[in-house]
Amino acid sequence: MSKFHQLPLRAYVDVKVDPVIFTHALNKNHTSNLFVIAPDDKRGANPFHFAQSAMFFFHSALRTLENSDSSSVVIIFRQRPPAQSWIDSLTQQIFGDVRVVYGDELTSPICARRVVVAGTMIGLLQGPYDAQLFRDRVYGNLKINPKRINRADLRVTLIDRKKRRVTNVGELQEILDERRLWYKTVRLDTLSFKEQVSLMSETDLLISSHGADLTNVIFMQRESAVIELFPSTVWYYELYAKIARNAGLFHTYALGDQTHAVTKTIAECFESACLTELKRDFMIPPERFRTSLDHALSLLGVANAV
Structure with a gap:
């Protein structure tokens, strides 16, 4: 033995x-x-x-x-x-x-x-096929029957958070209105696991600040899209982009308005723990969000994308 x-x-x-x-x-x-x-x-x-x-x-x-x-x-x-x-x-x-x-x-x-x-x-899933196996299993056990993505009637979900909130969310909503997109704003921590999975399965375009909530993209249908909002104007972290792409989704992002008072290297950032700046509330410049939104819509093949 x-x-x-x-x-x-x-x-x-x-x-x-x-x-x-x-x-x-x-x-x-x-x-x-x-x-x-x-x-x-x-x-x-x-x-x-x-x-x-x-x-x-x-x-x-x-x-x-x-x-x-x-x-x-x-x-x-x-x-x-x-x-x-x-x-x-x-x-x-x-x-x-x-x-x-x-x-x-x-x-x-x-x-x-x-x-x-x-x-x-780090990618969580090895590729779109594995992601689909996982989604199908979860949908089946939770008795969720998601509707197929309809490009003519796009469903947009804007995630609100307790921390790392977007302070000018009203301006982002105005841009969504300009594009004549139907959207809803949701706090995930108010929903059960099943409700979160159901919401993700019915979301064609997810807009959320960088953070662990974005793990939920693995429950979105293949070829849906994600816009990730980063607080810093210089710091881009690819973790959730990799997760989204491995799950068969489109991913794009917009950078916020935060920056250092003095120039620092990445090593200096870690040494001085200034990455905590990424956890503060922040603003997304409207023109940056508009560019990212148009990019996401073009990836989805939506006609009103600029």
Whole structure:
């Protein structure tokens, strides 16, 4: 028997081993279950920090579910989430018919046919195909039947936030009115998980400040678009652009009005912690937003784009 078979499950979850060796050793056992381990799922953290570590297990489980009876799949998390946390029912809502176990509640050894050790995947999804598998699974479990994108009747969602708010949102809304676009302004922290997924599935163009809320773009339909608003006039962070593009979406952005009183290098910014400036409320110059909006509309193929 491999030394891995002699380890308790807690060690399986915590030990750092070569995934190839680990998988090969466990394949010698002829059990039928697939175990997917998310060692750093950061439960209770913001949506991006959870999804960053957990998306690999989503992806792997979906690949297996394509050709397998879901009753043969087992998902392992390091520990049970805090009671009544926002993440408490996420797994059940996404994989309602899959068995979920928690490593900190098990003491006996468990062997598996296949093991996936989760890592960090900044893009969250490997590409549009994987994103569609994930979306279809979530839509199905939540009984959401999204309407197809209709370019003649574009649905725009403008996200409001507690922090990093756009102070001149009224001017942005006036520009949306100029383009004769129907839009609604929403606070995501007032919505349940299902309501957030439903909203994203019905959004053709999402407009939001830079932040973890943008993790929700993975629930938008393919070939919809995102405009990301950055506080700084010099600082562009590509994280959510990569997530959006890997999910099969269009992405563009507008830079805000914040700038340094003196010129600093990126290294000096990190050293002086001036990145905290990115968390303050900010203004988006209307002409910059107008340019980004027209770019997004052109990507969507909307006729009234300039």
